[in-house]
Amino acid sequence: xxxxxxxxxxxxxxxxxxxxxxxxxxxxxxxxxxxxxxxxxxxxxxxxxxxxxxxxxxxxxxxxxxxxxxxxxxxxxxxxxxxxxxxxxxxxxxxxxxxxxxxxxxxxxxxxxxxxxxxxxxxxxxxxxxxxxxxxxxxxxxxxxxxxxxxxxxxxxxxxxxxxxxxx
Amino acid sequence: xxxxxxxxxxxxxxxxxxxxxxxxxxxxxxxxxxxxxxxxxxxxxxxxxxxxxxxxxxxxxxxxxxxxxxxxxxxxxxxxxxxxxxxxxxxxxxxxxxxxxxxxxxxxxxxxxxxxxxxxxxxxxxxxxxxxxxxxxxxxxxxxxxxxxxxxxxxxxxxxxxxxxxxx
DNA sequence: TTGAATTTTCAAAATATTTTGAAAAAAATA
DNA sequence: TATTTTTTTCAAAATATTTTGAAAATTCAA
Numbered sequence: 001x002x003x004x005x006x007x008x009x010x011x012x013x014x015x016x017x018x019x020x021x022x023x024x025x026x027x028x029x030x031x032x033x034x035x036x037x038x039x040x041x042x043x044x045x046x047x048x049x050x051x052x053x054x055x056x057x058x059x060x061x062x063x064x065x066x067x068x069x070x071x072x073x074x075x076x077x078x079x080x081x082x083x084x085x086x087x088x089x090x091x092x093x094x095x096x097x098x099x100x101x102x103x104x105x106x107x108x109x110x111x112x113x114x115x116x117x118x119x120x121x122x123x124x125x126x127x128x129x130x131x132x133x134x135x136x137x138x139x140x141x142x143x144x145x146x147x148x149x150x151x152x153x154x155x156x157x158x159x160x161x162x163x164x165x166x167x168x
Numbered sequence: 169x170x171x172x173x174x175x176x177x178x179x180x181x182x183x184x185x186x187x188x189x190x191x192x193x194x195x196x197x198x199x200x201x202x203x204x205x206x207x208x209x210x211x212x213x214x215x216x217x218x219x220x221x222x223x224x225x226x227x228x229x230x231x232x233x234x235x236x237x238x239x240x241x242x243x244x245x246x247x248x249x250x251x252x253x254x255x256x257x258x259x260x261x262x263x264x265x266x267x268x269x270x271x272x273x274x275x276x277x278x279x280x281x282x283x284x285x286x287x288x289x290x291x292x293x294x295x296x297x298x299x300x301x302x303x304x305x306x307x308x309x310x311x312x313x314x315x316x317x318x319x320x321x322x323x324x325x326x327x328x329x330x331x332x333x334x335x336x
Numbered sequence: 337t338t339g340a341a342t343t344t345t346c347a348a349a350a351t352a353t354t355t356t357g358a359a360a361a362a363a364a365t366a
Numbered sequence: 367t368a369t370t371t372t373t374t375t376c377a378a379a380a381t382a383t384t385t386t387g388a389a390a391a392t393t394c395a396a
Contacts, residue, residue, distance in 0.1 A: 003294055006287050010301070013279045019352095021272045022190025024384075035300060043343080053386045058344060079341060079394070089303035093311070104189045111181045119174050126171055132203060133178070135257035143261070146318070187382095192354075211373080221356045226374060247364065247371060 007036050011050075026052060027060040031069055034085035035092075040073045042080040068095040094151055101151075105144045112137040175204050179218075194220060195228040199237055202253035203260075208241045210248040236263040262319055269319075273312045280305040 011032045018028030029050055034041060041049075046057050061083055064070040069092060073082040086092050112133050121127045179200045186196030197218055202209060209217075211225050218225075229251055232238040237260060241250040254260050280301050289295045 002287065003291075003297060006283055006297060009286075010283060010297075013283075017272070017275055017279070020190075020275070021268075022188075026384080036297060038296065054343085055345075055387065056385055059385090062344090081343080087300075089300065089307050093307045100189075104185070107185055107188075111185070115174055115178060115181075118177075119170065123171075128206065129171060129174060129178075129204060132255075132257065139257050139261045150314070194354080222373085223357065223375075224355050227355090230374090249373080 010036060024060065024063070026050070026056055027063055030057065030060050031064055031085060034064075034070055034083060035087070037085070040075070040082035040084035042078075042082050044080070046083075067099050097147060097151060101144065101147050105140060105147070108140050109137065109144065112140065178204060192228065192231070194218070194224055195231055198225065198228050199232055199253060202232075202238055202251060203255065205253070208243070208250035208252035210246075210250050212248070214251075235267050265315060265319060269312065269315050273308060273315070276308050277305065277312065280308065 011029050014032040015025045015029040019025045030046055033046065033049060043054060043057050043061070046052075046061075047054055050057075061070065064083075065072065068086070070083050070085045073084050075082050086095070115133045116130065116137065119126055119130055119133075121130050179197050182200040183193045183197040187193045198214055201214060201217060211222060211229070214220075214225050214229075215222055229238065232251075233240065236254070238251050238253045241252050243250050254263070283301045284298065284305065287294055287298055287301075289298050
């Protein structure tokens, strides 16, 4: 079964890459499983598909919802909760970028601001130190605002043109 | 001693943040120590300053050189090797972005390309699967090329204007 | 209400990563 | 060359993170 094989490879690859850049492997695997699934899935299905424990599934489903990558779906007549992934890959990328911006850039900007506050440039040494702090602050704010612009840019002119060009 | 305190806070903060986004804590601490140091330092000095083992220092110094964030400096009359950090923070940011692009985006592009190769769209299911793979491919290539353009942009018009605006 | 089904929690176990430190290798000196 | 200094390596230890699974909490139907 060739498709099954490709899907497994996809899930495995996604999980491996994720760990290499600081994201939990299981979270990535659950995400890709749902991304590839036409139907929404419940915890038991995910458990048996990925061979992981209930607690693990539960915890990572909640994280994925926090990241805005999956949604809870309540099926009429079903007691169990079902989950479905956001299938619009541009939205997915946007969410990931947003979350990483929040986690990686935000705290850095705050930390540099605190350091700036605390030190008066009354010696050459302190000026040196503040120069570095200021420079990092500047670059970080630059990265932050660049990313924000990109994220706010209307995807319809920014991406759809790229999609058209690359997808054919 | 206020400056010492601020420097320690800087080193500590940098180290903590780094772990939160997948970079080794010690590597980040050594980097910030060198970034804040006017003089180059040798392994023994770094060991005693950060209270870490020789092996750890050695390994992380090599990683930092791989990242292009520090340089080896051979001082005349000295047997020991000295290390000095790149102080141009824009260059530092550029190096970090390059390295992360190489580690995070490159493998993803490759993996998606492999999957595209391996599957023929001869059923609706396979077409579905390939759509996702293609979309990820597209978004990833887009991110890659956007980042590449930013990195290639001449810093003198792109950044220095920002620096002037924000630094005052 | 009660009780069965489902989800959540969290301490302990398993796994993965980082750090140590001493031995080996390499480099410099005499 | 032999000796000393310095750097590198890497198995074992320490630490950190992830996963498990059973108990507790919650939800829902009757």
